[in-house]
Amino acid sequence: MENLLNILNTKITISEEDWLFISSKLQEKEFKKKDFIITTQNIEDKIYFIQEGIFRLYIELPEKDVTIDFGFPNNFLSSYSSFLTQTPSIACIQSLTKSKVIFITRKDLQEIYLHTQSGESIGRIFAEEFFRYKSKRELSFLKDSPTERYLNLVKEQPQLIQEIPQKYLASYIGITPQALSRIRAKI
Amino acid sequence: MENLLNILNTKITISEEDWLFISSKLQEKEFKKKDFIITTQNIEDKIYFIQEGIFRLYIELPEKDVTIDFGFPNNFLSSYSSFLTQTPSIACIQSLTKSKVIFITRKDLQEIYLHTQSGESIGRIFAEEFFRYKSKRELSFLKDSPTERYLNLVKEQPQLIQEIPQKYLASYIGITPQALSRIRAKI
DNA sequence: CGCCGAGTTGAACTGAATCAAGAAACGTGG
DNA sequence: CCACGTTTCTTGATTCAGTTCAACTCGGCG
Numbered sequence: 001m002e003n004l005l006n007i008l009n010t011k012i013t014i015s016e017e018d019w020l021f022i023s024s025k026l027q028e029k030e031f032k033k034k035d036f037i038i039t040t041q042n043i044e045d046k047i048y049f050i051q052e053g054i055f056r057l058y059i060e061l062p063e064k065d066v067t068i069d070f071g072f073p074n075n076f077l078s079s080y081s082s083f084l085t086q087t088p089s090i091a092c093i094q095s096l097t098k099s100k101v102i103f104i105t106r107k108d109l110q111e112i113y114l115h116t117q118s119g120e121s122i123g124r125i126f127a128e129e130f131f132r133y134k135s136k137r138e139l140s141f142l143k144d145s146p147t148e149r150y151l152n153l154v155k156e157q158p159q160l161i162q163e164i165p166q167k168y169l170a171s172y173i174g175i176t177p178q179a180l181s182r183i184r185a186k187i
Numbered sequence: 188m189e190n191l192l193n194i195l196n197t198k199i200t201i202s203e204e205d206w207l208f209i210s211s212k213l214q215e216k217e218f219k220k221k222d223f224i225i226t227t228q229n230i231e232d233k234i235y236f237i238q239e240g241i242f243r244l245y246i247e248l249p250e251k252d253v254t255i256d257f258g259f260p261n262n263f264l265s266s267y268s269s270f271l272t273q274t275p276s277i278a279c280i281q282s283l284t285k286s287k288v289i290f291i292t293r294k295d296l297q298e299i300y301l302h303t304q305s306g307e308s309i310g311r312i313f314a315e316e317f318f319r320y321k322s323k324r325e326l327s328f329l330k331d332s333p334t335e336r337y338l339n340l341v342k343e344q345p346q347l348i349q350e351i352p353q354k355y356l357a358s359y360i361g362i363t364p365q366a367l368s369r370i371r372a373k374i
Numbered sequence: 375c376g377c378c379g380a381g382t383t384g385a386a387c388t389g390a391a392t393c394a395a396g397a398a399a400c401g402t403g404g
Numbered sequence: 405c406c407a408c409g410t411t412t413c414t415t416g417a418t419t420c421a422g423t424t425c426a427a428c429t430c431g432g433c434g
Binding site for chain 2: 059061066067068080081084113119120121123124127128130131132134135137138139141142143171174
């Protein structure tokens with residue numbers, strides 16, 4: 001909870017009163033390894049904040065699964081396009097480890113929009129955070145080689161990455177598991 | 188102006204009163220071909236809505252330029268990471284054609300946040316639009332081949348693409364100009 | 375103990391990068 | 405408005421990184 005508040009505080013000021021209201025809407029939940037927090041066809045109605053654990057957000061395509069994203073501690077997580085448009089999610093999110101999250105429902109978030117000063121700002125911050133994350137990744141696809149993308153990932157999440165099966169890392173980087181295996185062999 | 192209102196209206200309801208206030212803050216501007224609307228090191232303080240023309244958002248790297256984005260009519264445009272964080276932009280935006288835009292400054296946007304009902308929602312919608320756009324592009328990098336990315340672009344902006352030099356299209360797709368030339372030769 | 379999925383390794387193949395040269399298009403100044 | 409020079413586009417030959425297909429190993433779990 002403190003982590004979440006800290007992150008929000010770096011962006012906006014939240015009055016104590018508002019925070020009381022907001023935190024009353026936050027719920028906690030734990031997941032076992034391999035639990036799904038959302039599957040395709042369902043409409044996302046939550047935004048999560050990860051306290052512990054790792055998640056994988058991916059899309060199932062006819063030929064292969066594509067890993068869009070990992071969720072690490074202190075990240076926001078959601079099938080956010082589905083959340084925004086309230087249309088069925090094309091992505092699944094699965095926990096890769098035992099995990100603990102804080103979440104808020106869309107309904108409660110709307111309450112917050114209405115009843116607090118800082119509410120709408122929080123909605124904006126979610127969107128902005130999701131945007132900045134995507135931008136970073138887009139740039140990496142344009143300027144880095146697969147090897148560089150792997151090394152960046154290792155640098156940013158050294159310990160956590162060890163818990164992620166290599167085939168998922170490969171898919172996130174945009175290469176085959178075989179190619180990743182060879183990249184690792186060369187280092 | 189109507190186009191912008193229409194797009195906002197598909198997301199939120201804006202009262203006539205609010206729209207009066209908001210539109211009083213909107214400014215118009217025209218650019219000649221090759222004008223820069225922002226260059227590196229500067230802090231972005233505007234969000235643009237394109238009425239006419241095409242823009243290119245890119246980053247200058249030691250080895251090569253990387254085209255992050257094109258701005259087409261009815262799109263929002265900004266060095267948005269810089270706008271959000273108020274840190275110097277790493278990207279440049281240049282007009283590829285004679286262009287006409289509506290823009291709003293950060294200062295005026297903040298006025299809107301304070302003085303209208305729908306204001307904060309508009310800030311959110313900017314962020315959400317930018318996010319959804321990036322997500323789409325991320326997925327395309329993961330699941331489509333360069334050829335498919337080119338064909339998608341052609342399909343979405345058939346007439347406008349003809350005004351964009353191929354080297355920029357190549358850079359946007361993530362390949363060399365030579366490779367794009369060969370792709371086109373095969374079609 | 376045997377099975378199964380994950381990871382590794384090898385060989386052949388493929389698509390894009392690179393280097394290079396020539397053709398076409400573009401704008402700039404006379 | 406044309407002529408020149410520059411930039412952009414095309415095309416070819418070669419190289420290289422990643423894919424594909426396949427066989428084998430390892431580790432965990434029934």
